[in-house]
Amino acid sequence: MDRLMVTVSGVRGVVGSTLTSQVARDFGCAFGTMLGAGKSVVIGRDSRPSGPDLQQAITAGLLDTGVNVTSLGVVSTPAAALMTGKLAVDGGVIVTASHNPRQYNGIKFLQPIGTGLTGREAMKLKSIWESGEFAQVRDDARGIESRDDTAEQRHVEDVLAICDTETVTSKRFKVVLDSVNGAGCVATPALLEKLGCQVIHLNAEPDGNFAHDPEPIEENLTELCDAVRDNGAAIGFAQDADADRLAIVDENGRFIGEEYTLALSAAFVLSKRKGDIATNLSTSRMVDDLAARAECKVVRTPTGEANVVAGMFAENCILAGEGGGGVIEPLVVPVRDSFVAIAYVLQYMAETGITLSELVEQIPAYVMLKTRRPCPEGAIERIIDATREAFSYQLEARVNDSDGLRIDFDDAWVSVRASNTEPIMRIMAEAPDAGDAEALVAEVTEIAETVTGLEE
Numbered sequence: 093m094d095r096l097m098v099t100v101s102g103v104r105g106v107v108g109s110t111l112t113s114q115v116a117r118d119f120g121c122a123f124g125t126m127l128g129a130g131k132s133v134v135i136g137r138d139s140r141p142s143g144p145d146l147q148q149a150i151t152a153g154l155l156d157t158g159v160n161v162t163s164l165g166v167v168s169t170p171a172a173a174l175m176t177g178k179l180a181v182d183g184g185v186i187v188t189a190s191h192n193p194r195q196y197n198g199i200k201f202l203q204p205i206g207t208g209l210t211g212r213e214a215m216k217l218k219s220i221w222e223s224g225e226f227a228q229v230r231d232d233a234r235g236i237e238s239r240d241d242t243a244e245q246r247h248v249e250d251v252l253a254i255c256d257t258e259t260v261t262s263k264r265f266k267v268v269l270d271s272v273n274g275a276g277c278v279a280t281p282a283l284l285e286k287l288g289c290q291v292i293h294l295n296a297e298p299d300g301n302f303a304h305d306p307e308p309i310e311e312n313l314t315e316l317c318d319a320v321r322d323n324g325a326a327i328g329f330a331q332d333a334d335a336d337r338l339a340i341v342d343e344n345g346r347f348i349g350e351e352y353t354l355a356l357s358a359a360f361v362l363s364k365r366k367g368d369i370a371t372n373l374s375t376s377r378m379v380d381d382l383a384a385r386a387e388c389k390v391v392r393t394p395t396g397e398a399n400v401v402a403g404m405f406a407e408n409c410i411l412a413g414e415g416g417g418g419v420i421e422p423l424v425v426p427v428r429d430s431f432v433a434i435a436y437v438l439q440y441m442a443e444t445g446i447t448l449s450e451l452v453e454q455i456p457a458y459v460m461l462k463t464r465r466p467c468p469e470g471a472i473e474r475i476i477d478a479t480r481e482a483f484s485y486q487l488e489a490r491v492n493d494s495d496g497l498r499i500d501f502d503d504a505w506v507s508v509r510a511s512n513t514e515p516i517m518r519i520m521a522e523a524p525d526a527g528d529a530e531a532l533v534a535e536v537t538e539i540a541e542t543v544t545g546l547e548e
């Protein structure tokens with residue numbers, strides 16, 4: 093990724109190269125132009141060293157267009173999102189590149205409810221930015237800048253308010269937390285201490301000097317796995333740099349896979365309340381099995397947090413999330429929230445009185461296979477048509493074409509979709525065993541090769 097990425101998820105680039113102070117200021121002007129003079133926003137940032145300068149540049153652009161800006165300091169993405177509602181502002185900005193390495197940074201724009209912009213709003217913002225025509229105001233009409241340091245504390249309070257803290261506290265869980273020197277360092281230990289945990293905190297300085305690649309996936313979490321084992325901890329948690337995603341390590345020091353964060357949270361919530369769950373088309377069907385057990389259903393939406401949240405509200409779901417370790421609890425704030433996931437998994441362990449690995453065993457296991465290959469422009473529609481045709485003899489299969497194509501069978505699924513950000517397609521499958529998942533991916537890959545005439 094050497095060029096500046098401007099997508100529905102926001103702006104992302106290499107600091108000082110593609111993402112400069114001028115780009116940040118222009119995006120501040122563009123967002124301010126879109127909102128209009130007199131409106132108000134909050135702005136927060138993760139712990140990257142480039143954060144303060146970029147935040148200042150965006151703020152200057154917003155003030156120039158007559159928008160008032162409240163700075164939240166270094167905060168997690170869910171805490172920043174929560175503040176849009178607490179302060180009843182018209183939008184928000186977070187300076188973060190989420191799980192990308194240190195040389196990157198990014199800008200994420202929020203709706204008044206705290207969720208990222210919808211696809212339509214993001215396209216509008218992009219076109220204002222591209223036009224360079226910003227509605228700057230006279231000096232005496234500039235926005236007003238203020239500061240609010242309560243985001244993290246309020247977020248922790250709201251998460252605790254939906255938990256049974258007494259039950260969790262009585263267990264005195266020993267927990268290892270890896271915050272990767274990101275925004276999660278600030279308040280996650282406070283949450284765990286309020287839940288009565290003994291906390292061993294790895295990579296605990298919010299200075300943005302990531303001790304490992306901040307994406308919370310297995311290859312980056314060996315230190316956490318070792319620390320759980322060495323300390324005899326009950327569980328290990330890993331956050332990404334803006335603390336919206338969470339990965340989990342069991343009491344044996346085994347990384348359980350990021351798909352389990354939503355699955356365990358869903359299992360816990362469904363043990364308390366009945367209701368549907370929203371998730372995207374690439375998320376494991378473990379959630380479907382859990383929902384079916386509770387006689388509830390799963391609402392499948394196109395990829396992208398804003399789409400999942402829109403589906404959650406449209407269908408009155410009680411929980412939502414994404415397979416990459418993102419749990420969305422509408423009772424707190426409608427964005428992915430590692431704090432909620434931590435609290436729910438701990439309460440689930442406390443109430444059932446069994447270990448994390450035993451809880452994992454209670455959930456039907458699948459093998460998920462994700463592949464990517466080049467996708468010539470315009471080819472995806474033909475690949476989707478050919479794939480649909482190839483599987484059409486399977487009458488019981490359910491087809492969802494709201495984001496590429498996903499075909500669900502009794503206990504497996506396969507999907508193909510074009511990436512929103514790169515000239516590639518993703519072919520994925522999930523089945524009870526690896527051989528079946530591989531066979532499904534191979535079948536669709538062959539169709540794609542035939543259609544495009546491209547070989548690996």
Ligand code: MG
Nearest residue numbers: 190332334336
């Ligand atoms: Mg993130």
